[in-house]
Amino acid sequence: MFCRLKSGGVLGIDGFEVDVEVDISNGLPQISIVGLPDKAINEAKDRVRSALKNSGFQIPLKRITINLSPSYLKKQGTFYDLPIALGIIKLSNGINIPEDFVIMGELSLDGKINSVKGVLPVVLSLKKLGYKRFIVPQGNSKEAAIVDGVEVYGFESLMEVVGFFLGEIKKEPTRVNLEEFFKDVESFDMDLSEVYGQYEAKKAIEIAAAGFHPIMLIGPPGTGKSMLAKRLITIMPPLTFEEAVEVTRIYSVAGLLDENIPIIKRRPFRSPLTNASESALVGGGTIPQPGEISLAHRGVLFLDEFPEFSRKAIESLRQPLEDGRVTVSRVGGRISYPAEFLLVVAMNPCPCGNYGNPYKPCVCTPLQLKTYQSRISGPIMDRIDLRVWVNPVEKEDLLGMNSGETSAQVRERVIKAVEIQRQRFKNSKTKYNSRMTNEEIKKYCPMTQEAKNLLKTAIEKMNLTGRGYMKVIKVSRTIADLEGEEKIASHHIAQALQYRIKEKTPTL
Template identity: 80%
Template sequence: MFCRVKSGGILGIEGFEVDVEVDIANGLPQFSIVGLGDKAINEARERVRSALKNIGFQLPVKRITVNLSPSHLKKQGTHYDLPIALGILKLSTGIDFPENHVVLGELSLDGKINPVKGVLPIVLSLRDLGYKRFIVPEGNAKEAGLVKDVEVYGFESLRDVLDFFSGSLSKKPVEVNLEEVFEQNLSFDVDFSEVYGQHQAKRAMEISAAGFHPILLVGPPGAGKSMLAKRLITIMPPLTFEEAVEITRIYSVAGLLSEDKPLITKRPFRNPLTNASDSALVGGGTVPQPGEISLAHRGVLFLDEFPEFSRKAIESLRQPLEDGKVTVSRVGGRISFPAEFLLVVAMNPCACGNYGNPYKACVCTPMQLKAYQSRISGPIMDRIDLKVWVYPVEKEDLLKMSSGESSAQIRQRVMRAVEIQRERFKNSPTKYNSRMTNDQVKKYCEMTQEAKSLLQSAIDRLNLTGRGYMKALKVARTIADLEGEEKIASHHIAEALQYRINEKAPTL
């Protein structure tokens, strides 16, 4: 006796179709699962056995073989408990159900259905293959219900699934009100109005948000670097639905979605510790999982105390900063994760932290200063568009405690600049000025004659590399967009160049 139940698997953040083939034959009692499954899948035998027993069924005393097809793709997780149980019940008891349903779910020993990772990308991928009906755990129902043009049914137990297929339990497809979910999109616990002084740093953060430009904040401890970084997402443009789904797919695979928050509606802010390995940043594992770089997709990756990260971890940023994706190689193949993040790094200017501090003297020797700053390689530093010194807040600003512009006010300017870029790049995969190709820079970075002369003189005076020259032009383009100007003027170039001049530490 043979039957097939449709299910799905995960490869990176993409789903693929899996046929759970169940065969029951005469012979010595045995329950085996084949098809390149991991340890969790091999353990499914005991979960299925106990779940069936505790809802009143027994495994047939025969030879049971389960094959997860296609057999050349690695399967992981506990997605297949429920389809395996349904296949066995169909063959041993005659319980029938339509074969056009895709089934996912982990079984607990008492027959309850537990949530699993990666439901959203599986549903998205299988919908594109023509499947329209999905049986998922109740805890994943809202997540799967985000997908349009499908019917999603969420269940809490195996018994409920059987009653649904027998007709004794009525169940409606899950409906998710996307407008209601997005209502929380612009609600933040922090605001830029809470930052006193720091006018140049706040201006740099605005430019960074408008053009998605990587930014470096340098200053002594307590100057406000972390405070500025944590407020950056409050001035970035709201996520579109497509962007929210992109991020949610990553968090679904990583198992970071909650039942009451099925869609990521705010830009992520990731702040890994300095002892994070390169694998923690990039992603990895026997079956690769997304790392901090991918979890920050469409949001902010904040690396505080940047020089304290390992050299290998710092260098792992080079590929995603250039390509917008990160590739993890394992024996089974190569998997790419999206990594379009806005990099914000913060560092002290020296080991003691007081170089350039007007209130405390630095005790580092020139050799110590150079050694500390050289922990960050030139290629990484060259990929950072904006470099800003953050000084301690002036006593007058601190005593006045006068609020500056709110995040909402700054965000309005940022959104106008972003709309200009969306119109500019509407027929291109490029989304922001920071991601312009060289051809796009030539096309869209038209300068006045005064701006050209200023930039030409700066090339020799500031010893700009080719990449540095292009970075300055891209930043100037964003500054012009914030002002609604079509041509890049000399003052746009001048402001862009000041974020490449290191007024306190020439080695940065």
């Protein structure tokens, strides 16, 4: 006796089709599974056996062989408990389970169905292959139901699914009202106007938000660096629906979705702690997981107290910053995750924190300064487009609680600049000025003669690297976009250059 049920698997943030084939034949009573890694096989067998028994099913005293194909793709063990158990029941009890249902779910020993990671990517990919009906754990049913044009049925237990296929339990497909979720997407519980003074730093984060430029905030303690960083997502344009789905796929694979809030509707803000390992940051592991940089995709990755991160962790950001993706190796191949994040780092200029502070002296020794400085390599510094000095708040600003514009006001300009870029790059893979190729810089960055002259002088005086030079142009493109100017003028270049200046900051 043989049957085949359909399931799925995840590679990176893409889904693929898996056939679960079950064969029951005469022979020594045993269950054998092929197509899974060794350890996962035994665990799956034990779970399926107990779940069947505790749901009141007899396990046939025969030889049961299960094949998960294609065998060359690495599969996560727990997805297949439910289709395996249903296959055995189908053959031994004769219930009708149509082959076009895609079935996934982990079983617990008592027959309950547990949520699994990566349901959304599977539903999206298998829909493209023509599948329309999905059986998923109840806890995953809302995330699956955000996909248009499919029927998703969520279940709590093996018995319940069997009842459904026997026609004894009626079940409506899960529905979610996405408009409801997106309703409050522009209201935040913090606002840029809560930060007093710091107008220069605020301008810099506006530029960062508009062009996705990596930014560094340097200054003494208690000047508002962390406050500013946390408010960045409040001045960024809302995610489009497609972007929200893209981000949600990553959270699905990471198992970080709330079962009642099936979509990540806001740009993520991730701030890993300084002891985060390289793999926590970039992803990977035996069962590969997206890291913090991918969880920050389309949002902000905030590394506070930047020099405290391990050198290895800091260096691991180099490639993703360039590519907008990260590739991690694992047994049996490599996988890649999207990682187009806005990098924001904050730090004190020296161990005591007061280097360059007009009000307090720095008490660090030259050796301390040097050690601190050596923690951040040249190549990483080179990738940071905007370096901003955050001074102590001016007394008048603090006393007068002068706050300047609200997030909504700034966001309006950012949205316009992002829209200009959307038009500019509509036929390109590039989305933001910070990611322009050299070709695109040539094409989209016309300059006035004065601007060209200024840039020329700056190369000579500031000893810019090739990358540094390109970055100045990219940043000035964004500044011009924020002003709605087509041609880059000398004051745009001047402003961009100011963000690469090394004075006052021993670490640059």
